Amino acid sequence: MKETILLFNPPEKEQLLKLEMALFPLRIRLKRIQSSDYNQPLGVLAGIKDMTPAEGSYDGPELPSTMIVFCFLDDNRLNQALAAIRKSGAGPFPYKAILTPTNSEWTAPDCFAEIKKEHEAMNP
Numbered sequence: 281m282k283e284t285i286l287l288f289n290p291p292e293k294e295q296l297l298k299l300e301m302a303l304f305p306l307r308i309r310l311k312r313i314q315s316s317d318y319n320q321p322l323g324v325l326a327g328i329k330d331m332t333p334a335e336g337s338y339d340g341p342e343l344p345s346t347m348i349v350f351c352f353l354d355d356n357r358l359n360q361a362l363a364a365i366r367k368s369g370a371g372p373f374p375y376k377a378i379l380t381p382t383n384s385e386w387t388a389p390d391c392f393a394e395i396k397k398e399h400e401a402m403n404p
Contacts, residue, residue: 302365331384
């Protein structure tokens with residue numbers, strides 16, 4: 281699978297440009313997800329072929345903040361991407377996740393809620 285970063289609720293134009301420029305030399309695809317697709321499982325959005333897309337489209341609220349999901353990056357490439365994003369000054373982006381077999385079935389709002397819960401538990 282192609283190394284991909286899913287971007288939900290993209291940041292303002294200046295931050296987005298910094299993010300795109302940080303990832304460009306690494307040749308990691310940055311895929312902006314439209315809010316109408318937030319009902320789709322993360323695995324479908326990442327391009328996993330044998331996953332079934334959800335019916336209809338999402339009509340709920342936008343995510344409260346930008347969320348990034350790293351897909352198909354090994355540890356080395358993940359560290360390169362994180363370092364490039366940090367160095368670019370685009371962030372901070374506290375809501376980040378790595379696509380796993382478990383969360384590949386989740387929707388964007390489900391994933392955001394889980395990351396938010398983990399952040400609150402780690403930073404009371």
